[in-house]
Amino acid sequence: MAQIIETQVVVIGGGVTGTGVLRDLAIRGIKAVLVEQEDLGYGTSTRNHGLLHSGSRYVVKDKDAAEEAYRENLILKKILPGVIEETGGIYVKVPEDDDDYVKQWVKANKEIGIPIEEIPVSQALEEEPYLNRKIEAAFRTPDGSIDPFMTLVDVVGDAVSRGAKVLTYHKVVGMITKQNKITGVIVRNHYTGEETEIYADMVINAAGPWAGKVAELAGIPLQMINNKGMLVVFNRRFHKQGLFRLRKPGDAEIFVPGHNVSLFGTTGINTDDPDDTSLDRQEMEGMLAEGMMLVPSIHELRIIRAFSGNRPLYQESADADPTGRNVTRGLALLDHQKRDGVEGFITITGGKLTTFRYMAEVTVDLALEKLGISVPCTSHEEIVPHREANEFFKEVEMAPAAKHKLRNWAGPRAKAIESELKKEETNAVICECEQVTWAEVQSVIPEEGHFNIGDIRCRTRLGMGPCQGTFCNYRVAAIAVEKGVTTSEHADQALRDAINERKKGIGVAATGETAKQLQLMETIYRVSLGLREEEEQHV
Amino acid sequence: MHDLACPEISFDSCLKCNACVVSCPVSNVTLDFGGPKHLGPELKRLIENQEFIDDSRIEFCTLCGNCDMACPENVNVSTLTAFAKASHSELGGSKFRDLILSNAELVGKVASTFAPLANMAMKMKPVRKVMEGVMGIPAERIFPEYRFNNFNRVYNKTTANTHRKVAYFVGCYATYNAPEVAKSFVNVMEYNGIEVAKPKQKCCGVPMFSNGRMKKGLKNANDNVNNLLQYTRQGYDVVLTCTSCTMALKKEYVSFLQSEEANELAEHVYDADEYLRMLYEEGExxxxxxxxxxxxxxxxxxxxxxxxxxxxxxxxxxxxxxxxxxxxxxxxxxxxxxxxxxxxxxxxxxxxxxxxxxxxxxxxxxxxxxxxxxxxxxxxxxxxxxxxxxxxxxxxxxxxxxxx
Missing domain, CATH: 3.40.50 (Rossmann fold)
Structure with missing residues (x-):
């Protein structure tokens, strides 16, 4: 017999939109359950630049989206202090770019009130030596870098601390309906196959690229425009600020520094399958060639991996543009009662990482209006616990780099990690590239959850560095077994999944050092550890 | 925080393979040192365009250079650790002892002037106990003796007129502690019909680099490059009898200074036996x-x-x-x-x-x-x-x- 959960609102999708909605509901005192088919941020939310938009990019074409982004930029800097680096951005005009556009852009920024500042080209080049020496103009913008992984974890953590419930690895397989009203969802556990019925007064579809599939379960036609974009990760943080090209938004013109790396992208190709995150070498080559306009030495910089994600775009009159560049980046809030005559069901899609809080606000406003509840939104004032933990780890003996990371990372988990570090015989670093210790890994393994190295990676950066898990993945699996966290059978599977996932991203970028790194990884896992090719799973 | 810009970007090539760690003499005997991989390429990557991270364990790096030889990807590990040492010293200041030890040239000048006294004092237990207590120089450690008749007192030839001409970079040790080595070298060259000039020279900088005194070391490096180039441009070969000085001129000047002059000089620098081996191969x-x-x-x-x-x-x-x-x-x-x-x-x-x-x-x-x-x-x-x-x-x- 299926398990039953009763709540007020079900949120489908553990991306930044869904988690934002969950937090907003929790802040307003509404009981809610979030369900996610895989781990938090499995979809678009972790497959992006990690750019905290200033809005500048959209000022000319989409004023509303630009205004929204700038307003949210300021709010997020305030409410998510531990996950944002206020790097600032530099928009530069290269000779090939249109002078008129620059004028329009400056004017539009002024009209909206986005504080941009022109700086001498010489200064821009001094600050960012990798920039094209031929640039003709440079402007400072309040763009920033936001860590999507940390954002998700912190937003969910805040919601859970306020009473919300989260079920990851639970996929929605059916809707519970009563006449023309959705009254709940049926979810299936990814690992056990067990089903759970969740009854609620309102179901919010925040499934991103899968929003169409979820709507289909409710018998509603919803044509999403899933626009696939590719990004690459450079091995090192070779610039200080976000670097942008000052022209009509196009492909391959944004570099964002984040932690110890730099991310560059993107492309845009519409795809039918929301699970399609395939990578294409040619697409990447084209992107790099275009990127040379901003960073001429781009081919000399080591790329550690590539990835792709699907922008879940939506507009009522579907556009024939296959690049998706002309589809609005604004949010789309669909009231299915009005649109399709189905009660108890709302879809929120479109939008940007930067505007996720606002998307949640309008969604919850609508949901509560329908439920006849009147509680104002305060999610723009409630501050998520900071990641800083400077008062901790003072007496712990460990590598200063690992300690430095924890002090900027541990946040509310600091106390638990510190006491674990004090207990350990050795505080050896498991993931050297990103300075992760076992104590930190242990703090993110869910008590009753499955041992999944990818989930650990998203929460600690384990395996995100240049070696991409060549050395840390087997270490973490071995220690997990030794510590009784998992069985050796599960650890084997987890290792295989993790390595295959990493290999996919490295493979497409494997030239030079990256090719050697991949070879080293293959040698260790296939030759030394005997993980065989035919046992590979699709990930 | 510290104004030493490390120009090195070879850390981008590190595959994390640990070949450098395995080859590191210090890592082989203690876990108190973070190892060349971590304190070199790894740490550099973690601080690039980010907050500086100071790791005092860098003091355990001896700049022996084994890591550079071990690296299959040609990462200049010891250049990275040298700059990490320099940043660490800049932040924390150098100990008085390290200032003294790194100034081998000055110590050599003074100690050789008072050689009999200095040598005697260094063998007296009470003196050494005080040195250990005050300066942290272990009483058990034997010190090399200094010579009153140091090489500078006995050899002042600054030009050579033979077909092959050698500009001899003597180094502090052969100058102040082992003038017999320097004299032997001049003899050996004489037997080969090669005159030896002794150009103006300063301490090669190795003791400064290894004590994190990068700026002082680079100053000496620049002076030596300029002095020696005056010779190489006249057809002299720069030959050395000290392997540390040789490595400095061949490798460290090149990667620390990153100047054309340092590159130019390095092409003319030979270890003494390397030079003789070359003569042998040329039939000379x-x-x-x-x-x-x-x-x-x-x-x-x-x-x-x-x-x-x-x-x-x-x-x-x-x-x-x-x-x-x-x-x-x-x-x-x-x-x-x-x-x-x-x-x-x-x-x-x-x-x-x-x-x-x-x-x-x-x-x-x-x-x-x-x-x-x-x-x-x-x-x-x-x-x-x-x-x-x-x-x-x-x-x-x-x-x-x-x-x-």
């Missing part, structure tokens, strides 16, 4: 050596290995009739320049030296041959073998042929 070497029935063991200093030129001393000494020499293949001596003179490093220093002792004793040699004065110092401390510089042996072999 005087091979008129006397018979020497000796069984010797060769000990290659780290700074010889890190030049990547093999073991030229073995190649050249092997030409002496009757001379039997084998490579002790003994790793690092543990003295590591000024490293072994520091109290907090003493234990590690002795632990590193252990394998050298074993290897040296296994050779069953009459005496040990090595180029490095500091390795010699360690060997004095840890073994009862006599230690000679290859130039002393070659000089003897030429003299024997003469007197026959």
């Amino acid at each position: 070497l005087n091979t008129h050596f006397g018979q020497m029935n000796v069984k010797a063991g060769y000990y290659a200093p780290c700074h010889m290995k890190s030049q990547g030129i093999g073991t030229p001393a073995l190649d050249v000494l092997g030409l002496i009739p009757g001379y039997e020499i084998s490579d002790a293949a003994a790793g690092c001596c543990g003295q590591c320049g000024t490293f072994g003179f520091k109290k907090e490093k003493y234990e590690v220093s002795i632990a590193i030296g252990k394998q050298m002792v074993e290897a040296v004793e296994e050779t069953g040699a009459d005496y040990i041959v090595t180029e490095c004065g500091m390795c010699k110092n360690s060997m004095h401390q840890l073994t009862d073998k006599e230690v000679k510089h290859p130039m002393q042996i070659l000089s003897e072999a030429y003299e024997k042929a003469q007197n026959r």
Whole structure:
């Protein structure tokens, strides 16, 4: 017999939109359950630049989206202090770019009130030596870098601390309906196959690229425009600020520094399958060639991996543009009662990482209006616990780099990690590239959850560095077994999944050092550890 | 926070393979050192365009350069650790002791002026106890002796007029502690019809680099580059008898200064045996050596290995009739320049030296041959073998042929 959960609102999708909605509901005192088919941020939310938009990019074409982004930029800097680096951005005009556009852009920024500042080209080049020496103009913008992984974890953590419930690895397989009203969802556990019925007064579809599939379960036609974009990760943080090209938004013109790396992208190709995150070498080559306009030495910089994600775009009159560049980046809030005559069901899609809080606000406003509840939104004032933990780890003996990371990372988990570090015989670093210790890994393994190295990676950066898990993945699996966290059978599977996932991203970028790194990884896992090719799973 | 810009970007190539860690003499005996991979390429990546992270364990890096040789990807690991040392010293300030130790040239000048007194004092237990307490220089550690008749007092030739001309970079050790090595070198060159000039020179900077005094070291480096280029541009070859000075001129100046001048100079720099080996290959070497029935063991200093030129001393000494020499293949001596003179490093220093002792004793040699004065110092401390510089042996072999 299926398990039953009763709540007020079900949120489908553990991306930044869904988690934002969950937090907003929790802040307003509404009981809610979030369900996610895989781990938090499995979809678009972790497959992006990690750019905290200033809005500048959209000022000319989409004023509303630009205004929204700038307003949210300021709010997020305030409410998510531990996950944002206020790097600032530099928009530069290269000779090939249109002078008129620059004028329009400056004017539009002024009209909206986005504080941009022109700086001498010489200064821009001094600050960012990798920039094209031929640039003709440079402007400072309040763009920033936001860590999507940390954002998700912190937003969910805040919601859970306020009473919300989260079920990851639970996929929605059916809707519970009563006449023309959705009254709940049926979810299936990814690992056990067990089903759970969740009854609620309102179901919010925040499934991103899968929003169409979820709507289909409710018998509603919803044509999403899933626009696939590719990004690459450079091995090192070779610039200080976000670097942008000052022209009509196009492909391959944004570099964002984040932690110890730099991310560059993107492309845009519409795809039918929301699970399609395939990578294409040619697409990447084209992107790099275009990127040379901003960073001429781009081919000399080591790329550690590539990835792709699907922008879940939506507009009522579907556009024939296959690049998706002309589809609005604004949010789309669909009231299915009005649109399709189905009660108890709302879809929120479109939008940007930067505007996720606002998307949640309008969604919850609508949901509560329908439920006849009147509680104002305060999610723009409630501050998520900071990641800083400077008062901790003072007496712990460990590598200063690992300690430095924890002090900027541990946040509310600091106390638990510190006491674990004090207990350990050795505080050896498991993931050297990103300075992760076992104590930190242990703090993110869910008590009753499955041992999944990818989930650990998203929460600690384990395996995100240049070696991409060549050395840390087997270490973490071995220690997990030794510590009784998992069985050796599960650890084997987890290792295989993790390595295959990493290999996919490295493979497409494997030239030079990256090719050697991949070879080293293959040698260790296939030759030394005997993980065989035919046992590979699709990930 | 610190204004030392490290121009090195080879860390981008690090595959994390640990070859450098395995080759590191310090990492092999203690876990207190973070290792070359972490304190070199790894840490550099973690601080690029981010907040600086100071790791005091960098003090345990001896700048031996074994990591550079081990790296399959040509990461300049020791350049990165040298700059990490420099940043660490800039932040925390140098200890008085390290200022003294890094100033080998000044110490040499003063100590050789008062040589008998200085040498005596360094052998007096109460004096050494005070030095240990006040300065952290271990009382047990033997110090090299200083010579009143240092090489600067006895040799002042600044030009050469032969076909091949040598500009001799003497180095502090041969100048103040072992003028007999310098004299032997001049003899050996004379036997080959090559005149030796002694250009104006400053301490090569190695003791400064290894004590994190990068700015001072770079100043000396620049001065030496400028002085020596005046010679090389007139057709002189720069030849050295100290492997650490040689490595500095060949490798460290190039990667620390990143200047065209440093590159230009490096092309003309030779280790003394490397130079003789070249003469031999060109058919120019005087091979008129006397018979020497000796069984010797060769000990290659780290700074010889890190030049990547093999073991030229073995190649050249092997030409002496009757001379039997084998490579002790003994790793690092543990003295590591000024490293072994520091109290907090003493234990590690002795632990590193252990394998050298074993290897040296296994050779069953009459005496040990090595180029490095500091390795010699360690060997004095840890073994009862006599230690000679290859130039002393070659000089003897030429003299024997003469007197026959």
